[in-house]
Amino acid sequence: MGDETQRGLLNITSEIGKLKAVFLHKPGKELERLTPDYLRQLLFDDIPWLKQMRIEHDEFANVLRERGAQVLYVEDLLAEVLQDKEVRKNFIYDLLKQSKIDSLELHQALYDYMYNRTPEELVEISIAGLQKKDVNLEDREYSLTDYIDADYPLYINPIPNLYFMRDPAAVMGNGISINSMHTDARRREPMLIKYIYENHPLFNKDQSPLWYDYTIPHSLEGGDMLVLSKEVVAIGCSERTSPQAIEILARNLFSGMKELREIIAVRIPPIRAFMHLDTVFTMVDYDKFTIYPGIQDKVEVYRLTRGKNNGITVTPETDLVDTLKKSLRIPSVKLIESGGGDAITAAREQWNDSTNTLAIAPGVVVTYSRNEASNEVLRKNGIEVVEIDGSELVRGRGGPRCMSMPLCREEL
Incomplete structure (x- = not known):
């Protein structure tokens, strides 16, 4: 880690580059503080079994290690x-x-x-x-x-959602966005990340710009932030990420990431079932994305580019696929529908985060084994699927992408 400490560990220029380092939090005593009286307040629908949850999380971490990623824990x-x-x-x-x-x-x-x-x-x-x-x-x-x-x-109060490490912060390029959480139950989480960013030599804040700060009042969460390439970032405008936050982040990214050409803002319905963009849409290969079919006719797409005097030019787009092809400069885009395209199966498996895949290399993703139909359709489309158990982990309403905060990926 010596060289990375000198130049800063953070480097994310795609969603699919081979994963080299990742931030996790292993579920702990905070989950034992959940009671039926406070479930809704703490954003849970059920009370997980912590012992099994930790076994499943260890399996997840071991899969990442076996595939070459260094696993770092926020608590350590x-x-x-x-x-x-x-x-x-x-x-x-x-x-x-x-x-x-x-x-x-x-x-x-x-x-x-x-x-x-x-x-x-x-x-x-x-x-x-x-x-x-x-x-x-x-x-x-x-x-x-x-x-x-x-x-x-x-x-x-406990913060039982912390094992969904994707949301309180997100690495983009060689910098980090430490996010402003939408709900009271999660507002402490980015503070923990900020202390690590400011004080741990591994992060080397002098080499790693801060793109957004959790003290900004406009909510922004990492599940809505997808780094598609060096030139293109996608951000969901959702229940938990506001348009004002997207504009602030866009100005900072355009100022600090010289190769960034545009930001695709994808507006999704502001409901819990579609909590973040990565709840319904993730990148799995150079030209392949998995998508929940129930969302395709419900999104609005906008393209943000640099304007004059550090301004932003916003261009409404008519179609997500066409926008992705144009922005990524590729001849075609394949949308792989979760649930095999069957409306009932897709809805059931989407509730268990079938679309929330974590790419650990181009065309290689980690998913929950319980989403059998969605995993099968991924394989039929040439994607290697690495399955983990998630019967307890999923009770918090999040999948492998939600549970991980990539710090460094190989450049494509």
């Missing part, structure tokens, strides 16, 4: 940067701010408690949350908030 890198006392101090203040701990007495008591934890324990609190029963704060003055919220079991 964050613990490393929190060894620094000043970083740890700032991190705790930001964690308390994110958790809306406004009572002066409670703020000081929780600060003192967390500062005396090990870096690993502090990382666990930042992800799994902090239960009231785990902290003895009886010697302090109680605030009005303490009395009003007495029945709520947590001081700091």
Whole structure:
């Protein structure tokens, strides 16, 4: 890793280049803090079985390693940067701010408690949350908030969606977008990435531009961001990514990525079933994409190019396939319909993230084994499908692409 540390590890110029390094988070205690009362608030439809979930996630990580990718865990890198006392101090203040701990007495008591934890324990609190029963704060003055919220079991909420590492940040070129999350349940996640980006030598922020910051109020999530080539990026305008955020990101990318020629904005219906662009559409080879057939007549396509004075020119397009051919400068594009094109099968398997494939090399993708019809149609179209179990992982509504944040790919 020596050379990469010197020049910065980050380098993503396609969706399909051979995967060299990836960021993951192994599901942990935060999933055990899910209860039926708070499922909707924390964006889950069901309570996963953590033991099996971790087995499935290990299988996923091992598949990536076997195919030549270095697997890095967000919890490990964050613990490393929190060894620094000043970083740890700032991190705790930001964690308390994110958790809306406004009572002066409670703020000081929780600060003192967390500062005396090990870096690993502090990382666990930042992800799994902090239960009231785990902290003895009886010697302090109680605030009005303490009395009003007495029945709520947590001081700091868990962030159980963190294993979907794609969303809080995305590498584009040699820089990174640290995103502004749409829902309260996920707003802490990019803060963790920001601390790693700013303080870990592996990221070398001096060589890796910041394209977007999570403090910007317009929501932007990584599941909507696809780097199709050095010259073309696609961004979904969805339930969780706003047009204002796309324009801000576009200006920064056009300013900092000299080879970038255009950005394709794909508007999809703002509903949970089509949560992000990669929920319904992913790239699997140079000229092949998998798509949920129920979305094809529901998208709007816009092409963004450089305008005058750091402006942006927006051109409405009439057809996704034609736009992809023109933008990628290829003679044809093959859309592979999930579920084999059958409406019922496609809808069932799309709920289990059949279209959320992770390309680990051109024409090689990781998918859930349960999506049998979609995997078969991929194989019939010349795609190598590497299957993993996902019976518990899928309960959070995300697939292999959602669970991974590629840091570096071989250039095509």
